[in-house]
Amino acid sequence: MPDMSELRRETRLRTFLKGRIVFNNGNSSMDCLVRDISASGARLMLSQTATLPDGFDLIIPAKDRTHKATLRWRKADSVGVTFADEAAHPAAASASDTTPAALLARIRELEAENASLRRQLQEAEAVLLDRSL
Structure with missing residues (x-):
């Protein structure tokens, strides 16, 4: 199986940002840690084991951003997501x-x-x- 970094379209920046996963029409949420991010996706660390839907909102307060995220992979305490709205936030695309x-x-x-x-x-x-x- 190829390394996930080989499958990415863009280089991700290492981060240590607080994030919030929101789903179920805003009725359910959990905290996460954004460990790396690019304009098209991110790796999130979770402090609790939980079932996540395939799609959810990822709120990153420090960047004043909310992304429509799609779950791509999961390992123990981390998940990989892609952003459906990468074109909607040009500021995120200029991270490089x-x-x-x-x-x-x-x-x-x-x-x-x-x-x-x-x-x-x-x-x-x-x-x-x-x-x-």
Whole structure:
């Protein structure tokens, strides 16, 4: 069986983004972690074993994006999806843009995401510390 990366049309960028999978007309949802992404798809890590439908919405708050996702493969705690709406979001297609302005914008985006993750980590540590007292 060929490596999944050989089957991709585009290179995926490694990420550590919070995501939300929404299905059942918005009545069901679960958190996920977007581990890599391209304009046409992503690899998601799931913290819980759950049955997912073939199609769902993937919300990525840090990128202010919602994608119509189609499940392509599943392994233990991760799934691969393709986006049905890749043409609908041209900004996502420019992820491989290496112009200085695009790179600076990406750096700012990653710094903001990093700061948010640090705050969440500090809050979690404070809760754990309070529980141990």
